[in-house]
Amino acid sequence: MLPPTPTPLLPRALRYLLAHRLVLLRLTLWSLLEAGQTFLLGYALARALDEGFLAGRVGVGMGWLGVAGGGVLVGAVGTGRVYRGVADLVEPLRDRLVTGVVRRGVRDGERGAISGLTQQVEIARDTFAGLVMVSRSFVFTSAGALVGLFSLAPALLVIVVPPLAAGVALFVVTLRPLARRQEAYLAADEALAAHLGVVAPGLRDIAAAGAEEETGRDTARLIDAEFRAARALARWSVTRVAALAIGGQLPVVLLLLTAPWLLAHDVTPGALLGAFAYVTQSLLPALNALVHGLGTSGSRLTVVLRRLTRNTGALPAQDPAPHGPRGVGLTLTGLTFAYGPASTPVVDGLTLSLPPGAHLTVVGPSGIGKSTLAGLVAATLTPTGGEVRIGGRPAPDARADRVLIPQEAYVFSGTLAENLTHLRADPVAETELWAGAEAVGSAELMKTLGGPHATLDPAALSAGERQLIALTRAYLSPAPLAVLDEATSHLDPAAEERAERAFAARPNGTLIVVAHRIASARRAGLVLVMDGPNTACGTHAELLESSPLYRDLVGRWEAR
Structure with a gap:
C-alpha cells in the first residue's frame, strides 16, 4: 500500500506557534534589547566621531564609545533571555515528538522508535531552534539598523534599503524551489543508496544470473537521477550567493560610490561611518545567517518533521511515524x-x-x-x-x-x-x-x-x-x-x-x-x-x- 499523502506542515506549524504566543511575546520583548544594541552600534560611533574626535573633544568621543559598550552589555542580557525563550518554544516541540515516538514504540513495538527518539527528534529540535534564532535575529537586527540609519540621515536609507530589500526578496522567491530541489536530491540519494545496498551484497548472484547489464542500467539510471538533482540544486543554490551579494555587499559598494554625494548633502563623516558599521557588522551577518539557515536547515527540518509526523494530523500531537521496519507482505x-x-x-x-x-x-x-x-x-x-x-x-x-x-x-x-x-x-x-x-x-x-x-x-x-x-x-x-x-x-x-x-x-x-x-x-x-x-x-x-x-x-x- 502506498503511503498516504502527508498533511502539510505549514498549517500545523502555525497552530503550534499560535499555541505558544505568550512565549513568542516574551521573545519579542527581549529581542528589543538586542535591537537596541544594534541601534547604538552605529549611532554611538557616529556621535563619537562627529561630536567628539572630529570636534577635538576626546572625552565626548570616549563617552559615546562607552555608550556603545554599555549597549553591548545590555544586549548580552537580552541575548541570554532570548535563549531561555527559545528553549521555552523548542522544548515543548521536542517533548511532543518524543511522546509520539515513545507512544508508537510502546503501542506497536516498533524498534524504529529508537532511531526516531535518539536521532531525528534531536535533529528537529536543534534545527528548529537554529531557525528561530536566525529568523528572529534578522528581523530585530534589521529593524535596529534601519532605525539607526534613519536617525543618522534619511538619505542613507535610500542607498541601503533598495538593495537589501531586493536581496531578501530574491531569497524569499527562490526559497520554495530551492527547498524542493534539496528534497529531490535527498530522495534521489536515498533511492541510489537503497539500490546499491541491495546490489552490493548480491554481486555474486547477479554475475551468476547474467544480470550485469540490466543491473548496470538500473544503477546508471539512479546515478543519472541523482546527478540531475544535484545539478539542479547547485543551479538554484547560486541564488543564495546572489541574494547575499545584492542584499549585503552591494550596499557597501553603493555607500562608497555615493560617499562624495552624501557628504555634500549634509551627511556627516560620522553618519557615513555609522552606516558602514550598520551594513557590515549587523545587516550583512544577519542576512548571511538567514540565507544559510533557512536555505539549508529549513529543508532539513521539513524532511525530518515529515518523517516524524507522517500519517498524523497535528504537529506533533499525534503519533509520529517511525523510521523503522514497516509491515509489508x-x-x-x-x-x-x-x-x-x-x-x-x-x-x-x-x-x-x-x-x-x-x-x-x-x-x-x-x-x-x-x-x-x-x-x-x-x-x-x-x-x-x-x-x-x-x-x-x-x-x-x-x-x-x-x-x-x-x-x-x-x-x-x-x-x-x-x-x-x-x-x-x-x-x-x-x-x-x-x-x-x-x-x-x-x-x-x-x-x-x-x-x-x-x-x-x-x-x-x-x-x-x-x-x-x-x-x-x-x-x-x-x-x-x-x-x-x-x-x-x-x-x-x-x-x-x-x-x-x-x-x-x-x-x-x-x-x-x-x-x-x-x-x-x-x-x-x-x-x-x-x-x-x-x-x-x-x-x-x-x-x-x-x-x-x-x-x-x-x-x-x-x-x-
Whole structure:
C-alpha cells in the first residue's frame, strides 16, 4: 500500500506557534534589547566621531564609545533571555515528538522508535531552534539598523534599503524551489543508496544470473537521477550567493560610490561611518545567517518533521511515524524464470502470498532454484513471467522495502560503523549499533574488532565474521522484508538460530530464509519446498505428511 499523502506542515506549524504566543511575546520583548544594541552600534560611533574626535573633544568621543559598550552589555542580557525563550518554544516541540515516538514504540513495538527518539527528534529540535534564532535575529537586527540609519540621515536609507530589500526578496522567491530541489536530491540519494545496498551484497548472484547489464542500467539510471538533482540544486543554490551579494555587499559598494554625494548633502563623516558599521557588522551577518539557515536547515527540518509526523494530523500531537521496519507482505503471482529462451524454467508458475510479519523458510535440493527465487524477490533478477509484489508494489519499485543477504557476504574497506550503517540514510547512534549487534549475535565480534569505529580489512575477516557484519547491517536497515539466502551457512547452529530469531522478532518484519539446516525450517511458520511441479508450501508438520521430498530432506539433515 502506498503511503498516504502527508498533511502539510505549514498549517500545523502555525497552530503550534499560535499555541505558544505568550512565549513568542516574551521573545519579542527581549529581542528589543538586542535591537537596541544594534541601534547604538552605529549611532554611538557616529556621535563619537562627529561630536567628539572630529570636534577635538576626546572625552565626548570616549563617552559615546562607552555608550556603545554599555549597549553591548545590555544586549548580552537580552541575548541570554532570548535563549531561555527559545528553549521555552523548542522544548515543548521536542517533548511532543518524543511522546509520539515513545507512544508508537510502546503501542506497536516498533524498534524504529529508537532511531526516531535518539536521532531525528534531536535533529528537529536543534534545527528548529537554529531557525528561530536566525529568523528572529534578522528581523530585530534589521529593524535596529534601519532605525539607526534613519536617525543618522534619511538619505542613507535610500542607498541601503533598495538593495537589501531586493536581496531578501530574491531569497524569499527562490526559497520554495530551492527547498524542493534539496528534497529531490535527498530522495534521489536515498533511492541510489537503497539500490546499491541491495546490489552490493548480491554481486555474486547477479554475475551468476547474467544480470550485469540490466543491473548496470538500473544503477546508471539512479546515478543519472541523482546527478540531475544535484545539478539542479547547485543551479538554484547560486541564488543564495546572489541574494547575499545584492542584499549585503552591494550596499557597501553603493555607500562608497555615493560617499562624495552624501557628504555634500549634509551627511556627516560620522553618519557615513555609522552606516558602514550598520551594513557590515549587523545587516550583512544577519542576512548571511538567514540565507544559510533557512536555505539549508529549513529543508532539513521539513524532511525530518515529515518523517516524524507522517500519517498524523497535528504537529506533533499525534503519533509520529517511525523510521523503522514497516509491515509489508509478499505476493508471487504466476512467477516464472528461466536463464535463457530455450532453457527449462527454474521457477515455473509459482504463486504464493505472505502477510506482513510472516516467517518463511525455503528448502529444496541443490540447483532447484532457491537462490533464484531469492534474487527474484530482491529484484536482482527479472521474471520471464508473472510478477513479484512487495507491500502491494512491484518489486523493482519497492527496493527500499527489502534487503538481501547472500551466502558470500560483502564487507568493504572502511570502519565497522560505515559497514553497519551502509543501508541507512540517517545517522545511527552508537547505542543502536550495539543493540543491533547484540540482537544478531555480533557484539563479541564488534568488541574484538575494536568497536564501531575500528577500521576493517575485509581480507582479514573469516567468512563467518563477514556474515555476522552483513547480517547486522541488514538488521539495522529500514527494510521490513529480509531475504537470507544461506546467509548463516558459515555460522554454527547456535549463532544461526540467534540471527534468524532476531530477524523474525523485528516488529512487522517479514523474513524469508533459504535454509542451510533443517532447524531453520522447524523455526519458521511456513516452509516452501521447491520441487518443480510438486512444489508445496505449509507448516513443518503438514509437509512431513504431504511432501515426500521434504521428508527425505529432513531425514538427510537429521542424519548428519
